[in-house]
Amino acid sequence: MKLLVDSGSTKADWIAIDDNGKVLFTTQTLGLNPEVLNKEEIINRLNDKFDIEHNKDKATHLFFYGAGCGTDRMKNFLTDVFKEYFAHAAVSVHEDTYAAVYATTPKDEEAIVCILGTGSNCSYFDGKVLHQKVQSLGYIAMDDCSGNRFGRHLLRGYYFGKMPAELAKEFEEEYNVDPDYIKHNLYKEPNPNAYLATFAKFIIKHKDNPFCQELIRFEMEEFVDNYIKQFDNYKTVPVHFIGSIAFYLKEELEAVLVKHGITIGNVLRRPIDGLIAYHVLNK
Template sequence: MKLLVDSGSTKADWIAIDDDGKVLFITQSLGLNPEVLSHDQILDRLNEKFDISQNKTNVSHIYFYGAGCGTDRMKNYMTDIFKKYFKNATVLVQEDTFAAVFATTAKNEKAIVCILGTGSNCSYFDGSVLHQKVQSLGYIAMDDGSGNRFGRHLLRAYYFNKMDAELAKELAKEFDLDPDYIKNKLYKEPNPNAYLATFAKFLIKHKENAYCKKIIKKELKAFVKNYIMQFDNYKEVPVHFVGSIAFYLKDELEAMLLKKGIKLGNVLRRPLDGLIAYHAVD
């Protein structure tokens, strides 16, 4: 049994396959980002999913692609947890960008591969090796164009009275905007970045509103400039995307890229289908 895991900060998608690529089970847990979760919190999230906990001794390989796993320290941290939990398994932990690469690129294809979901990321794949020019400092300092950035904009605009009254009214209908509730979510509970990202759906739903349109344009422009354009060949190779923000804002993203002479490649909401084909032949 091989476990393929694509984990963001909000959620983690799990698929178990056999050597022929046949799906044995599919499940979903809360996200397993080691940058924002403790050892015990990660174990709790594994144990609360029956399909995962009951099969932990049956797993021969686990391929974990996760947000927050971009450094050797975090990779080793997650590897140690999985080796103890899945006692019979060979464990490979890589950052979530690799899942996006394997799902979107053809064999030996050169491409820039981006993630736009709860967080954001961007790398250049030369056909065999992944190159990054921007080391992420996490959701507080970076993550341009991401769901958590959209949430931050909406909350600030609501409290600074920067959005129109009708939009503010709609936001208050859909979310608990009590300041104590928000502060508890941001500073007391785990995964504040995932909480902020819950507002992204509202922004996309109201993307024709003047304020929402402005924020979407501002964040996508920042992502293109600060991430994609770091690579000298950004006009020469396709730019692929994975993530809910990219998927639901594909038209806006394509228009932004077109202005910069950038070719939009594949846009996937999630990479798991591509990962099944990739790992079935391991």
């Protein structure tokens, strides 16, 4: 039994398949980002799902693609945790961009592949190897155009009085805006980036509001300038996207890309289904 996992900071999608690609079960855990979780928290999230805990000794392979796995230190840490938990499985840990590449990019083709979800990322795939010029410093310093960045903008807009009154009223009705509650989630609870990203659905819901439109355009321009344009061939290869921000704001994203002469490619909400075909072909 092979376990295929696509993990962001908010959630992780799991699919168990046999050697022929038949789906044995699917489930979802909370996100397993090693940058923000310790070993105990990761084990607790695994044990919380019956299908995973019940079948852990049956797994022969674990292919994990996750946010926060861009450095050897984090990959090694997570590999050790998984090897202990899935005692009979060969474990392979990759950064989440590889899942995005395998799901969006036809075999041997070049592309720039981006992730716009809870966090954000951008890499160039030359048809064989993934190239990343800038190593992510995480949600505080980077993550342009991500769910957590939009959450930060909305909270600041609300508290600094920049959010229009009618929008602020609806914001209050939809979220707990008590400052102690917000600070507790930001500084005392695990996954503060995922907490910030919970506000992103508000900006998607109100994307036609001028206040939200301005934030969306600003972040998309930042992402193009800081992430996509780091690759000299950004105008000559397709640019694919994975993630809920890209999926639900595709129209706005395409408008910004066209302005910069960039060709938008495939836009998928999640890559997990595409991983099945890849791992059947490459078993």
